């Protein structure tokens with residue numbers, strides 16, 4: 459029994475132990491699983507930490523690059539503003555401050571421009587190179603001028619990081635300019651000498667990038683543009699100086715010519731005046747004798763002599779008329795005729811002229827109408843002179859208008875003056891003669907003028923009288939349809 463109890467106890471204990479062990483084993487297993495899980499998590503965390511560090515590093519690098527880019531752009535802006543402040547070619551290079559280049563990461567720089575006359579490159583900017591070095595660079599560039607010219611023509615930027623095709627050239631440039639990190643960019647203005655800009659650094663920490671190349675290419679382009687502006691300005695300025703000189707010369711010549719013309723005109727007026735005076739006396743006596751003979755007081759005249767004397771008489775009248783006109787033109791031109799200007803009624807003057815010409819108007823069956831509104835009636839003029847103007851213009855209209863035509867006179871206020879338009883339905887005046895008819899002795903070569911008498915002095919006199927009143931005269935005309943002579947006179951009051 460005891461044995462049975464013992465065995466039972468042992469069995470119970472054994473089972474309990476086995477259960478306990480099984481439980482422990484299970485827990486240990488779970489613990490292992492947890493440890494494994496923790497390990498994996500730790501590994502993952504480690505990976506993530508590494509990633510964070512890497513990302514941070516990359517971010518820092520990007521930030522640095524960004525900072526560099528911002529500084530570069532800012533410097534570029536300052537540099538381009540500096541070089542665009544001047545329009546003098548030499549001044550442009552003086553505006554390139556070494557500090558700007560330093561900000562871009564370079565402490566050395568040269569600019570060479572090709573001089574077409576000397577067929578060689580000339581140094582126009584040197585930053586960072588001393589005596590002997592720069593002299594060597596100058597002579598080396600001169601020796602290799604074809605290479606640099608070729609580069610300039612191709613407008614190609616070369617640098618220490620240039621690809622395989624340019625590697626040999628890059629080595630040569632690096633040797634000449636004694637710098638392992640360099641960028642060379644052509645300067646190609648549209649006008650004048652081209653050249654190149656080279657920048658370099660001895661700082662081995664600096665790694666050139668495509669961005670640096672781009673930046674220096676922009677700087678070279680900006681210099682090219684500044685050169686273009688300066689050269690264009692110089693050209694414009696020179697052209698302006700030349701033009702001013704030419705204008706001055708022409709003005710001087712014109713002044714001399716004008717004085718000469720004035721002198722010739724005065725001599726002509728004096729001559730006409732003197733000749734006319736001299737002609738008047740014999741003309742008066744010729745006309746006097748012819749008139750006496752024609753009265754028959756000195757005896758009867760045979761018919762043929764009487765006819766000839768009448769011709770002499772008529773021609774003397776015409777000649778006297780012409781001499782008087784010439785004298786008047788000369789007098790007005792020299793200012794010897796004083797216009798007796800006073801308030802006058804235009805209508806009165808027109809009516810007088812119409813009366814005077816009424817017989818001829820009737821003979822040719824020409825109608826003469828006038829329209830003079832009250833506000834355009836009072837003028838400040840010498841009535842007898844204005845009367846001569848109207849007689850001449852209406853007289854011409856009468857002469858050059860075929861029978862049954864119309865002549866009209868219209869007056870209106872215009873720009874503080876009174877404008878008088880005299881229109882006819884006559885033969886008209888060719889375009890090329892419309893100015894010349896106001897010159898002395900000019901007559902249009904037409905059938906009417908071939909038959910009718912005239913001196914070509916009437917309109918010349920008319921123009922001078924109107925101008926002496928401060929007015930103007932002009933004509934509009936259509937061949938075969940008629941002409942309108944317009945002139946202005948001062949208003950009264």
Ligand code: ADP
Nearest residue numbers: 854855858886895901902912913914915916917
């Ligand atoms: P004249 O009448 O003595 O020839 P003017 O100086 O008065 O001289 O006129 C110059 C010329 O202008 C005339 O010969 C004529 O050819 C032209 N002319 C003037 N008035 C008229 C007109 N109303 N119609 C056509 N031609 C005219």
